[in-house]
Amino acid sequence: MSVTISFNNVIKKYNDKPVISGLSLDIKKGEFFTLLGPSGCGKTTLLRMVAGFNSIEGGEITFDDKVMNRITPQHRNIGMVFQNYAIFPNLSVKNNVAFGLKNRKIPKDEIERRVDHILDVVQISQFKNSMPENLSGGQQQRIALARAIVMEPNVLLMDEPLSNLDAKLRVDMREAIKLIQHEVGITTVYVTHDQEEAMAVSDRIAVMNSGVIQQVGTPREIYQRPANIFVSNFIGRTNIVERSLKKVDNRQVLIMDENYQIDLDDITQYAEEIIKVSIRPEEFTISDTSEGMAGVIQHNVFLGINVHYTVQLSNGENVEVTEESTLGEPLEPGTEVKLLVNKEKINLFHYESEKNILEGDSYAK
Template structure:
């Protein structure tokens, strides 16, 4: 039976420095929930508060309805996978996986059955007698995962588990972790600073910055409709262009600094005429066009990446933007070429210039 995790107004202080101040969130039973943010944002601190490695100076953490603030680490029924794997070099794969079961005084018959089962789940049964030095990085990570899961924890915690792997192995292992997590059905809290990893693996993501949750949502919602400019720029690549809102009898328009305008039909009712905005436009949300009602600029740099070509365009306003075009739709544009580019108004995001909060109507 999967459990829920309720974090209610928790506080973490180190001497006179407050890392987390009144943070709240709820993790649903059985979901893979990712804490995503830059280094030092508090995500690992929160993870360590959940498992009990860090003290809690305020608020409560509950597993279902049980407050766990004062419960010792070894009584919380949680498994953890660390960034450096933390597997024992002098033990075989089987012995590493058995470590937690021995600490629980499991009987030998049940223990061996459970070890065999878990090795099959993480697909390392052929390596049961090997020492870690004979294993690849991905195989070592599977051992660490099996060791965390073999004790039948209520919660699995993972702290930057793929950061020591090369790019190809990271993709392979993130797919494996998602598959294993779904198969086991365990509530999982996953920490990473890698946006692509978070988007690929998560049921929901909490984006953090400076100890504060900026947004919680499904990967597609956070990517397409970020709550604020920080989330927009942290999740994927985003160009930021200044503009102003113009309202007249024909509707609501965003007007960019060189006079190019686009009608917006998804803005909040609070947005008024003359409102200064920041437009967040992802590279693929630009269109190269012959239309003169567009942003005018010059291609400074062209990078061909197979199916897509990335262009770095300096606009007449002096702003530089990245534009991605499908090579099947457009011939390669040489560097130094003057171009006109438009935005896709239904996809772009507008933020208040001062507060940097979204101006897009909820649900649009």
């Protein structure tokens, strides 16, 4: 019921213009795998290639060891969930979910058993005899999910399935989808441009840009150790600043400003040059000592758990800083502060290639 999916040097062209060039990737059996990236990056194109809706101009896509390039969509045993649900408004919940099984001429008692089971899994059994128009958007999305899963596909494909829901319902549904996918164990390929959504549901994520995979990893790996500047900027919020890296008495030292330097333990190959530094807002600490980068609070935003500050540094740069609101009253604009940096959580990038130059994973320390 579940397969591995392999992309081997896959190529896709539109009017002889390459959209995806030589992409290779392996998705594990039973994995919840997300294709994440901005609009036009190629993620939906790649999903449609898995489904068989888009042709493949080069390379191979395999399910386990079976090449799927010329297999028609109806013979790939896939389930699909779209952002518009595609529910039949004239059929009850039960009959919507049973629709595909009836087309396959499955025995009536088997249909009843499978439909009842999947409605329990997606937690809408109580609406079995209801019409879709009487249900919420989240409940309709569960119908679409049940209808795809009840067919017992080898692969479940989901294209921006939550984009039509309001913010709170999106959070509820992404948690539900994650639990349901783990319960049924189907290899799932999920497409979204929403970074937070991808982080919440995925076992692993492939971040794409312009048809090229920038990085593949767990949500933690991608957030904490991005492979390049694009990934660092795309996943979550961050501050990118240019700083000097120097060798001082056989130590690698990052010069944050004239009064604040950071010793680095996990970088050895760069002696002295300008680099780019990524610092997430939560990795700054507003210091109550004389140590740190000097700055002035420009404005603050209270967001319940956190307070977001914009701080102008002494060199004129503005950085975002996040602190827990439990630390006291928000600091007012005009307040002079010193900022410390959690050196274990910063990322350093080569100035020209913009690739991460850190060694190892200091987050495990």
